[in-house]
Amino acid sequence: MIRKTVDRALERVLITLMMVMTLDVLWGVFTRYVLGSQASWTEELARFLLIWIGILGAAFASGRGMHLSIDLVSHRLSANSQKRLSNLIRLLIAAFALLVLVVGGLRLIYISQKLGQHSPALNIPMWMVYFVIPLSGLLILYYKLTERPSPH
Secondary structure (H helix, E strand, O other): OHHHHHHHHHHHHHHHHHHHHHHHHHHHHHHHHOOOOOOHHHHHHHHHHHHHHHHHHHHHHHHHOOOOOOOOOHHHOOHHHHHHHHHHHHHHHHHHHHHHHHHHHHHHHHHHHHHOOEOOOOOOEHHHHHOHHHHHHHHHHHHHHHOOOOOO
């Protein structure tokens, strides 16, 4: 039940971000070609939104089991070995999400805050942009720890 709620919430966030990015890019094109001077903030906002969509989209795809995988070995294994391989892969993905995305992302946020980094056009703190990294890591970690093993 909680997993479906997380899925729906993440899906709505991704749809909203995509709509905002579409409107932002359209506004940038309009101001550039119709008004003769592009609004300076539109390109930076589109870049940040694309980062958020890509990283949160990876978490969403991971939760739905839609991530890219190479199936060269598993179909040759016994059912028990397939299950063990699947569990190992889930464990490795969870470890990556925890160590690289959550821990590394939190360190990046901390450093960004300490340095007082702000984006050039929007003048927003860069930690707000980087926040998506540990957030996505937590989502991937949640998905991998609550994933049911595939019955190969």
